[in-house]
Amino acid sequence: MPGQSAFHSLDRYSRGRPRNPSGCAARRRGELWVYGPQCFAGYWKREEDTQKTITADGWLRTGDIVRLDEDYFIQIVDRIKEVIITGGFNVSPTEVETALKQHDSVADAAVVGIPQASGGEMVVAAVIPAEGHAVDEHALREHCYARVTRYKVPRRIVAVDDLPRSMLGKILRRKVREQLLDSEEFSH
Numbered sequence: 001m002p003g004q005s006a007f008h009s010l011d012r013y014s015r016g017r018p019r020n021p022s023g024c025a026a027r028r029r030g031e032l033w034v035y036g037p038q039c040f041a042g043y044w045k046r047e048e049d050t051q052k053t054i055t056a057d058g059w060l061r062t063g064d065i066v067r068l069d070e071d072y073f074i075q076i077v078d079r080i081k082e083v084i085i086t087g088g089f090n091v092s093p094t095e096v097e098t099a100l101k102q103h104d105s106v107a108d109a110a111v112v113g114i115p116q117a118s119g120g121e122m123v124v125a126a127v128i129p130a131e132g133h134a135v136d137e138h139a140l141r142e143h144c145y146a147r148v149t150r151y152k153v154p155r156r157i158v159a160v161d162d163l164p165r166s167m168l169g170k171i172l173r174r175k176v177r178e179q180l181l182d183s184e185e186f187s188h
Contacts, residue, residue, distance in 0.1 A: 029092075031080060032066045033059040065092070082173050084113030084121050091123055091152045093173060099147035100125055100154075103140055105133035110163050111154060112177040114186055124186075125154040126163060126176050135159040158185065 039060040042050035053061055065078040077094055084091040093111040100109040107130040113121030129135050137157045144153040164175035180186050 029065055029067050029077065032062045032064045032074065032076070034062060035059045082112075084111070084123055086113065086120050086123055087151055088120070089151050096123065096125065096144065096148055096152050096154065099144050100127060100140060102147065103143045105130050105135065106140070107131070108163060108171075110171045110173055110176040112173050112180065114156075114177070114180060122156065123152060123154045124156045124158065124180060126158050126160045126180060128161070128163060129159055156185075158183075 033055070035058055039054075039058075042054055055061065063080045064076045065080060065083070066074045067077050068074055078092045082093055084093060091111075091113070096111040097109045100106050100111070106127050108128040110126045112124055112126070114124045116122050125140075127135050127140070135157060140157050141153055158180065160179075164172045164179070166172055
């Protein structure tokens, strides 16, 4: 399929091993597609959603962005719905969060896209400062410049006391985005 990663071409009976390993570039990111009796048949009375999720030949598009390593193990790195589009480029929130969390002053971070009037999204980080530290936007941006491509560096970094989490402890980026949009800094 045009624009799709080789990850969707896993053999139906290969137990996750690529049918043609030479066609799957290591470290390349793509959407994970799965096939088999464990996959659901579709959404109840939601044909349009089903067609977006399940291909004509029965592959389930998981919405997970994965990376294939040299040994053909798959690592989930993000969700398609959470990818930020800025200036026509895709930004993986997880990649930017990882860079931010490598700084001593950051206890935790969530990166989201905030809509811009000009179209696209602005990369914004909500950061919980490490104990005894304050958030220095300039220092954190400089730190990120050394670790991620320039367009991925957050244009705004906001200090927060806490980040919303699921019952399993996973940061809920959708809620972070809502909180930022509701804050005085981003409300119009």
